[in-house]
Amino acid sequence: DVKVTQSSRYLVKRTGEKVFLECVQDMDHENMFWYRQDPGLGLRLIYFSYDVKMKEKGDIPEGYSVSREKKERFSLILESASTNQTSMYLCASRPLRRNQPQHFGDGTRLSIL
Amino acid sequence: AQSVTQPDIHITVSEGASLELRCNYSYGATPYLFWYVQSPGQGLQLLLKYFSGDTLVQGIKGFEAEFKRSQSSFNLRKPSVHWSDAxxxxxxxxxxxxxxxxxxxxxxxxKLSVIP
Structure with a gap:
């Protein structure tokens, strides 16, 4: 089974802090994704990565950056956290070959005070 | 740009009743289509997927979905709902x-609620 692990289930940070959300997958997948989930808005794509050191902006990249130095790890960075970034963050991965779905982690619920 | 509409925000059914959840999409080419389920506090689990071929797709937990190109729909169905499907x-x-x-x-x- 594919395992996508997000380092924290719950995280509380303060406004202005630099926040790192970590995601690790164990299936050698090329593609990795970060989404945020908000009530009534569904899931929205923040950033994705085709492969190591490659990244592309999604629909809502403002206020976020990402890092993919190793294939198994994809980090989401909030450079200066703000209260409107309080949300559930979901990481996903998939292999490059055709017709393969995305597999999701259990999510990190982030609160910015 | 592509979009997905799920017209029903909340549905309540009795245990044992049939279920249909609606989904309409907007996309110019042949789409890849998916249904995921999320239990409270959990991530998303893939129920089923459509890439091509047979338009009736079987998934896990007894769910199925039908791709109808003419209606741009991919509705999810289950013949008998269990309380654990909430x-x-x-x-x-x-x-x-x-x-x-x-x-x-x-x-x-x-959001699906199931009445015992």
Missing amino acids: AEYFCAVGTYSGAGSYQLTFGKGT
Whole structure:
């Protein structure tokens, strides 16, 4: 089974802090994704990565950056956290070959005070 | 741009009753289509997917979905709902983004409640 692990289930940070959300997958997948989930808005794509050191902006990249130095790890960075970034963050991965779905982690619920 | 509409925000059914969750998409080419389920406090679990071929797709937990190109729909069905099916359900369309990958655009979800 594919395992996508997000380092924290719950995280509380303060406004202005630099926040790192970590995601690790164990299936050698090329593609990795970060989404945020908000009530009534569904899931929205923040950033994705085709492969190591490659990244592309999604629909809502403002206020976020990402890092993919190793294939198994994809980090989401909030450079200066703000209260409107309080949300559930979901990481996903998939292999490059055709017709393969995305597999999701259990999510990190982030609160910015 | 692609979009996904799930018209029902919240549905309540009795245990043992049949279920249909609606999903309409907007996309110019042949879509990749998915249904995911999310239990409270959990991530998303894939129920089923459509890439091509047979338009009736079988998934896990007794769910199925039918792709209807003429109606731009991909409705999820289950003949008899169990209390453990109470969760939030998301429909998604995958659109090719180059380099052999695709992005997912999600609907806003349908929350299912089950009455014992």
